[in-house]
Amino acid sequence: MPKPQLTWVAGASVAYKTVTVRYTYISKPLKNVGNSNVPLGFRAAHLSTLGLSVVKSASGFPSFAIFCRFEVDVITSLGLTRRAFFLSNVMNDQSNKRNFKRFYEKTVVPEVPIDVDTQPFRHKDFPDSGPHPWLDRPDAKEQIEARLHAQELTEEEAELCRKWERDGYIILKGFFSHEQLDATWAAYEAEIASGNVQPPNEPLFEGDTLPGRVLNTHFKVGKVKEMLFDDRMSGIVSLLLGTRALPFQTISGHKSSEQLQHSDSIHMSTYPTGYLVANWIAFEDIHPDSGPLVYHPGSHKLPYLMSDELDIPFDVGYKAYKSKYEPAVQNLISTHTLEAHYFLPNKGDVLLWHANLLHGGSRMKDPARVSRKAVVCHFFAEGCTCYHDLIGMPASVMNLPFDTEGYLKTNPDVAQSGWDPGHHYFTTGRFEGRVPGEFDSESYLKAHPDVAAAGIDAYTHYRLHGYKEGRSLK
Incomplete structure (x- = not known):
């Protein structure tokens, strides 16, 4: 297979400080007819052995351009998505993206789980x-x-x-x-x-x-x-x-x-x-x-x-x-x-x-x-x-649920206090059995006929007893 001959193409370069390149030879019908893998971690100086042209951008970072007959997978110290973009365009193959997954492509999983609905935020x-x-x-x-x-x-x-x-x-x-x-x-x-x-x-x-x-x-x-x-x-x-x-x-x-x-x-x-x-x-x-x-x-x-x-x-x-x-x-x-x-x-x-x-x-x-x-x-x-x-x-x-207007309507004492409603709810109200919006008394009484039969105000009951008992709101 011939060496890739990559040359400068205006507007087609991606400026990075260092790169690791995996190159694939592509025919006109965009069929993969062969590839050569370069070991990870090699220096920019080694690019000349691959026939890559290196120029200096205005920022001082080397820039690597893409010749129209070839594509380059750029795996850099300055970003993941750029690399995935090139992989997607070159091979259109999800398995290749998985093969190049970086160690930090994951979410944090706390060793001790918490419930954000009841967790104080201190x-x-x-x-x-x-x-x-x-x-x-x-x-x-x-x-x-x-x-x-x-x-x-x-x-x-x-x-x-x-x-x-x-x-x-x-x-x-x-x-x-x-x-x-x-x-x-x-x-x-x-x-x-x-x-x-x-x-x-x-x-x-x-x-x-x-x-x-x-x-x-x-x-x-x-x-x-x-x-x-x-x-x-x-x-x-x-x-x-x-x-x-x-x-x-x-x-x-x-x-x-x-x-x-x-x-x-x-x-x-x-x-x-x-x-x-x-x-x-x-x-x-x-x-x-x-x-x-x-x-x-x-x-x-x-x-x-x-x-x-x-x-x-x-x-x-x-x-x-x-x-x-x-x-x-x-x-x-x-x-x-x-x-x-x-x-x-x-x-x-x-x-x-x-x-x-x-x-x-x-x-x-x-x-x-x-x-x-x-x-x-x-x-x-x-x-x-x-x-x-x-x-x-x-x-x-x-993105925790909270309705300012509904909360103030349901809790006139908060409205009268001048306390910021969101701050009141998350620091105090939710631990008092208040709901993060408007309370639907009709739905609560319909769901709990014993409360309706007792003639107790629906919201008062929920705050004093219902939320501690785990009663549903509707």
Whole structure:
């Protein structure tokens, strides 16, 4: 069989840092007439032996182009779905996808199951149970080398994992193109101009006119959603967690948050603990005086500092966060003499950090340098229970049933109290026998004639007795 002769084709390249290539010779009728398999884990330098043309892209990553008579299976350290896309197009054979399944293509299965319908969403109330993310385990270093030896990892992936285990973060240089960043930010600005996105007014100094941060802009800006669900990024997050990533949240900002250091896990918590990754995407070159992201390498190995350890009740949340949590974190930094690093990226660079890495927004020093355009993305892991420890609430990705209007109609005392109905139900109401919406008294009495015969108010009976007895609502 002749060697593949792959040459540069404009618009047909996929830019990656390193690749492992499995190539298949395809005839015009798209019949597989022969193939040659290349051992996993070989370096880019070996590509020349296969007749592959290698060029340097603008970002500095090698680019591999596809000649029209051949297809290439690209298995990279920077994403799974790209590879599956090529496999699907080359062979159209589901068995090939199964043969190339990566070790992290799975969901988290807690060692101790919980019932989300009755589980309080505070860290102390969950079992002290695993499995823990693979790079957080005591044998993580040995596992990295074992998987490298077994060719489950490339050398470049292994190096990412080593740094993550050691320092709790990685930096990807030039990951996103300037063209994508410019188009995404223009779309975001257009939604602000139209009034569809309304940033808060959060001036850092007198005369500051830049908008404040906006949560979950991916709901309204399609191009931000594309970045959150980027296949290459999800592949990297999955690699670091050892399980499939679940894109969750975005925060878009024109300038520094000036938020004191914290661990994301008090805000975005998981059971089992630790299945969260965040990234910070630079939309411009970041100046040291703009208030860059500050982080503390190695701090992810400290014990998790959660609400109940500081006696923060869920009903005071962010008030006690300022008075108790932030001082406690500053004390940790001082006690452990944690070194501060500042992220000074070029446009397109991305910092990813561990669920427990201490980080924050440093103070802006020069009003002339206030601009610090960025998008932050957060990822949970599939199979976890995701919640917010500080306020005792489930995360939106849990999709637990709740009807605000029906709940307030059924519970006028909650409406009168001014308590947020969702927060009331998940932290208090469901443990009082309240239902997550409107209570249907007629259906309850029809299902339980003894209650009807007793002449007791249906909802009162259910709250006092019915839910404890396991009675159905209809």
